[in-house]
Amino acid sequence: MKVQLAQVAGFCMGVRRAMDMALDAARTASKPVYTFGPLIHNPSAIELLERTGVHVLSEIPQKGKGTVIIRAHGIPPETKKRLADAGFFLVDATCPRVVKVQMLARHYSRKGYSCILVGDKGHPEVMGILGYAGEKGILVSCDEDLKTISPAGRYVILAQTTQDRERFSRWSKEIMKRYPGGRVFDTICDSTRRRQDEAARLAKASDLVVVVGGRSSANTKRLAEIVEEKGTACMAVETAEDLDRTRLSRYRKIGVTAGASTPNWVITTVVREIESIRSAKDPLFRQAVYRILRLFHEANLWTALAGAALALAASIMAPGIVSALSAGSIAFCSIFSMHTINRLMDMEHGSYNDPLRARFLKTHKVLFALLSTTALLLAHVLAWKVGNGSFLLLLALATSAVFYRVHILPAGLSIRSLRDLPGSKPLFISVTWGAVAVLVPSREAFPLPDADLVGLFMLASLAVFARSLFMEILDAQGDLIAGWETLTLLVGEKKTLRIIRMASVALAAIALVLTATGIIRHEALAFLLFAAWMYGLSHRMGHKRIRQNLRLEFLVEASFLVLPAAAFLIAILRT
Ligand code: SF4
Structure with missing residues (x-):
């Protein structure tokens, strides 16, 4: 089965902004924190907000305290005033594009113009704009309204x-024909346009399109209508649980699109669930390959292999x-155990980034707890065989990795664990991997490592730093929900991709200098290939030519498999 996800799917700018503001308010604003009405039209997102302490306020009380977040759709000005008069502190998360329409409505109504709004009756955004x-204000929501209006x-x-x-253009032309002299402002959001165009394109290229989103979301409903208008089968679902697996298995090419208020983790689960359905038309071999790839991903085996x-x-x-076998085994066992233990310790956070992996680990948690503990012990035995220094270094690294999320300092402080240090995650992972791969398996690393080992440690850590930043981008939504201040959340995705490219250039430059000066062997030039791969991936991702999915994670981890192959080739060429 071929599954194609629309390029524009999930949170639009306005919804993402509102969600970020709500999650931020949950941590920093004066409590209790409310949204006035549901922040967005999606039950999963509302449920998440409830869990983080953001509740829905449906009625305005006489007196209130705490913070009220105004949702992305906006509210009428008099409602805003009533909330402020009741004593709430207001955080305005109205989407800037909705604000633009509100301001047009206010500007022209003040100048005496009638404001005809083409919109859905009762929709919060429509009520907000009409308030301005x-x-x-005159609402046109159906053909009947069109006949009766007389501005x-x-x-x-x-x-x-x-x-x-299309409807907006048709209706505006009709109104202008009947009442010449009006002005038309096409205030339909670009994100909506692109989403609708994509839905139409997907409908043409697919046998069936799955539309993911809340049942009360207007833009999600519209996407389903567009697919049906193109004559393509459509399945509208709110979550993966609504998928009709039997029906889906009859199709070969499945398109997936999602409304502007659908969270990424819901889309990811739906896509992965569909990918896991064996189409009656798919060859068994293809399904088997997919299942193996997925098992490796969910069990952290790609990461350990990297x-x-x-x-x-x-x-x-x-x-x-020491021997390649011993070095590889130490790294495989320790990285597998550290990453697995961390994921087992924080399943809730993981369930927002990769719900299927979280579910897999939850189902087999006893097995994975045993496997990771055994792997950690085995890594220590192997390190002990290398020497006491190796054993102690690995012990220190494993202890800090296991305690990375644990609160060491007392409650009330903003930084209580290693994890709370802003941007610490990629740095911590890169130093740990670098040490495990280069210093732990070396007899010459203790008490003080030689210059070649230091150089190699730097190169290895820098390579892992670039890899970890990719993973941070993939995990951004869960990190935001968990309230982690990762580098990606601090500087944004674009800048993170730029940092990856800068790290790749630095990696290539350091590898060239260290090999040219004879500090490390020429085999280290293999890092040039790695750097080019990382640079290319980051460039493609920046230009949206590659999606943030299982394939990208595989491509990032696979870049490490290139390293020994290239180093081996250089070694052969040199002999
Ligand atoms: S669809 Fe457009 S206008 Fe509406 S919230 Fe999203 S970005 Fe803002």
């Missing part, structure tokens, strides 16, 4: 931001490192 138009004097036509383009490949490459590059 006051008595001059007095000058008028403007505005659109609810999520309206259907660590082992780095150690293997290091053993070819530095003479002081």
Whole structure:
């Protein structure tokens, strides 16, 4: 089965902004924290907000305290005033594009124009905009309204931001024909346009399109309508539980699109669930490959293999490192155990980034707890065979990795664990992997490592730093929900991708300098290939030519498999 996810799916800018503001308010604003009405039209997102302490306020009380977040759809000005008069502190998360329509309505109604708004009756955004138009506001939500309106004097036509383009254009032309002299402002949001175009394109390229989103979300409903208008089978679901697996198995090409208020973790689960359905038309071999890839991903085996490949490459590059088998085994066992233990300790956070992996680990948690403990012990036995220094270093690294999330300092402080240090995650992972792959398996690393080992440690850590930043981008939504201040959340995705490219250039430059000066062996030039791969991936991701999914994670981890192969090839060429 081929599953294609729309390029524009999930949170739009306005919804993401509102969600970020709500999650931020949950941590920092004066309590209790409310949203006035549901922040967005999606039950999973509302449930999450409830869990983080953001409740829904449906009625405005006489007296209130705490913070009220105004949702992305906005509210009428008099409602805003009533909330402030009741004593609430207001955080305005109205989408800037909705604000623009509100301001147009206010501006023209004040100048005496009638404001005709093409929108859905009763929709919060429509009620908010009409509130700014006051008595001059006229709603057109159906053909019947179109027949009955009679704007007095000058008028403007505005659109609810999520309206259907064709309908808006048709209705505005009809109004202008009957009442010449009006002004039309096409205020349909770009994100809505692109989403609708994508839905139409997907409908043409698929046998069936799954539309993911809340049942009360207007823009999600519209996407389903567009798919059906193109004559393609459509399945509207709120979560993966609504998928009709039997029906889906009859199709070969499945498109997936999602409304602007659908969280990523819901889309990811739906896509992975569909991918796991065996289409009656799919060859068995293809399904088997997919299942193996998924098992490796969910069981953290790709990550462990990437660590082992780095150690293997290091053993070819530095003479002081013990056998390749021993170095690879230490890295595989310790990285597998550290990452698995961390995931087992924080399943809730993981369930927002990768719900299927979290579910897999939850189902087999006893098995994985046993496997990771055994692997950790085995890594220590192997390190002890290398030497006491190796054993102690691995013990220190494993202890800090296991306690990375544990609160060590008392409650009330903003930084209570290693994890709370802003941007610490990629740094911590890169130093740990670098040490496990280069220093732990080396007899020459203690008490003080030689210059070649230090150089190699730097290169390995820098390579892992670039890899960890990719993973941070993939985990951004869960990190935000968990309240972690990761580098990606601090500087944004674009800048993080730029940092990855800078790290790749630095990695290539350091590898060139260290090999040219004879500090490390020429085999370390393999890092040039790695750097080019990382740079290319980051560039493609920046240009949206690659999606943030299982494939990307595989491509990032696979870049480490290139290292020992390239180092080995260079070693052969040199002999
Ligand atoms: S669809 Fe457009 S206008 Fe509406 S919230 Fe999203 S970005 Fe803002």
